[in-house]
Amino acid sequence: MSDSDTSVVSRLRKLIGEGAFRQGERLGEVAVAEQLGVSRTPVRLAFRTLEQEGLLQRAGKRGFRVREFTEADVLCAVEVRGALEGLAARRLAEQGMSPALTAELEFWIQKGRDLLAKGYLEEQDVEVWSELNRHFHENIVGSAGSSVIGDAIARNNHLPFAAADSIIIDSEALDREYRKLQLAQVQHELVVQALRHGEGARAEMLMREHALIGLRYAELLDVGRHAPSG
Amino acid sequence: MSDSDTSVVSRLRKLIGEGAFRQGERLGEVAVAEQLGVSRTPVRLAFRTLEQEGLLQRAGKRGFRVREFTEADVLCAVEVRGALEGLAARRLAEQGMSPALTAELEFWIQKGRDLLAKGYLEEQDVEVWSELNRHFHENIVGSAGSSVIGDAIARNNHLPFAAADSIIIDSEALDREYRKLQLAQVQHELVVQALRHGEGARAEMLMREHALIGLRYAELLDVGRHAPSG
DNA sequence: AAGTGTTGTTTTGGATCCAAAGTAGATATC
DNA sequence: GATATCTACTTTGGATCCAAAACAACACTT
The missing domain is CATH 1.20.120.530 (GntR ligand-binding domain-like)
Structure with missing residues (x-):
């Protein structure tokens, strides 16, 4: 829909692809939001999308972590x-x-x-x-x-x-x-x-x-x- | 994470599977939120998940519609x-x-x-x-x-x-x-x-x-x- | 000493508010 | 009469606030 909605997803996708985060690193909503300069809302939306894409995994009961690839x-x-x-x-x-x-x-x-x-x-x-x-x-x-x-x-x-x-x-x-x-x-x-x-x-x-x-x-x-x- | 987060997804998944919505029907965030008795936020999150699952499709610039299956x-x-x-x-x-x-x-x-x-x-x-x-x-x-x-x-x-x-x-x-x-x-x-x-x-x-x-x-x-x- | 209960901190989930973008309808002009 | 533009309304996106859940640290009890 709006630019930033999809753009947060693709920016995160790019960052993960480039290895900006360690494999298995836990991603907090606030931390990522600050890093991208947006509020928590678009990040929360993006996390759900990236989870389905397989780039993120739910980390137990709380939060997501970067999927590890062998x-x-x-x-x-x-x-x-x-x-x-x-x-x-x-x-x-x-x-x-x-x-x-x-x-x-x-x-x-x-x-x-x-x-x-x-x-x-x-x-x-x-x-x-x-x-x-x-x-x-x-x-x-x-x-x-x-x-x-x-x-x-x-x-x-x-x-x-x-x-x-x-x-x-x-x-x-x-x-x-x-x-x-x-x-x-x-x-x-x-x-x-x-x-x-x-x-x-x-x-x-x-x-x-x-x-x-x-x-x-x-x-x-x-x-x-x-x-x-x- | 919380129950309702995933539960909104699965409730919607179930509704779509049961054919509660017409194929191709446009789904508004507010309408669905009221129908499920929650606020817009969890619905917005669920829409992103269901989009990735292929059950919803983006409807042009605005909103989502129920995916049609042949x-x-x-x-x-x-x-x-x-x-x-x-x-x-x-x-x-x-x-x-x-x-x-x-x-x-x-x-x-x-x-x-x-x-x-x-x-x-x-x-x-x-x-x-x-x-x-x-x-x-x-x-x-x-x-x-x-x-x-x-x-x-x-x-x-x-x-x-x-x-x-x-x-x-x-x-x-x-x-x-x-x-x-x-x-x-x-x-x-x-x-x-x-x-x-x-x-x-x-x-x-x-x-x-x-x-x-x-x-x-x-x-x-x-x-x-x-x-x-x- | 080990296990359990409690409390405090962190983080996420849900609701609401505001702004922006989109759509539709109506009016005016050609 | 048709087209274009302007306006009013609808709907979504982003930010923020509050509550609840989870985790960790500490103290207390057995």
Whole structure:
């Protein structure tokens, strides 16, 4: 509704994501309110929202604390996104794609091809990829016939490390990121191929695997870099 | 925290689930507050929680409205639960089950056998099954190595028709429900079998199918009833 | 010495007040 | 007659006040 209502939520979300609070730290309403320069009311509202998002946990009978995340949680959150996006892809393949949706997906696929065509990655390309990646995923999830899947994914994505566009972090090693995006692009194209052919199981499996690219492809990419020089 | 804080949430949740409000109806803070006999403050807090749970939607710039659910939403919510519980089962199968967990699952399986052994269903058996079913599912989801999956399922289950124990509605046709529970029992046993053997893919698939029992098994059960008499 | 009861402090929950934003209705103007 | 603007009313957001619950420290009793 008003700016500050949602803004307190997103400001807190940002602070938590940045690690401004220790994991498990207890958050008092007054302390946070003073820190953000607002009264207790919007903070109280925000705490309820953040609790549901999974970023805060009730601390016993009184107050909230910052949710602690293990490495297993991170992996699980990514797998959850994969499972849900895979479900969306399977449903979409089974119900068939509209020409408009096919064209839309092809458009973003082409954008990816264009981006990677020059053979390397520049700093500003990261933002472009993030955009097209977001559109690609949102189009698939949003066309699965019900907003329930999309809502579940959105809730999962509130965990800062689970979102699809958290692929890119390392803007130092751009050559390495380039190879990662090449793989992501191939996966995108294969997903669309499977969707067009109505191959539900394949679309689901590809989408699920695609979710893991940010976590499990690290060694693969390093091997790829060393092989040509060795 | 206090009773009424959570109680306003659950009272509203119940009212919405019972259809006390029309789908899409706009909910004003003052109106609801008066109806529940509290002030606006706890209602405002509850609205934020219910929004995150997916039961309320923001109505443009002002206020909230009751979320409208289509039949596709119901099916999707059940499939989402299946996908997530399937993911939990696969992870559990791959990481291996502790002896304690195996014993626990066997315990609830045996309870199910006992319940169905007499060959028919009584009114009070429904509650017993609901209990053991809940324990069975919670044990699997809670042992998947991270609470992230369980949280996602819990959020999904806030949709009143999506929860696992919404299997049973029809306490009139107890013979029909008996056959349904027989199938559910078989599925439970097969899931445990797959889990014990570390068959991740099979466990996942079985769990996913199991989620559909409340929706997709209707005709099958009717056929089963008519076949012996024809 | 251990456990229990009491008191004081801290923190949250609920109610109310005020301001701001939004909506609708009416009037005036083109 | 239609559109635009102004005004009055409705509804929500933010701040503050008060009460109640929880936690901690201390003292008292057994």
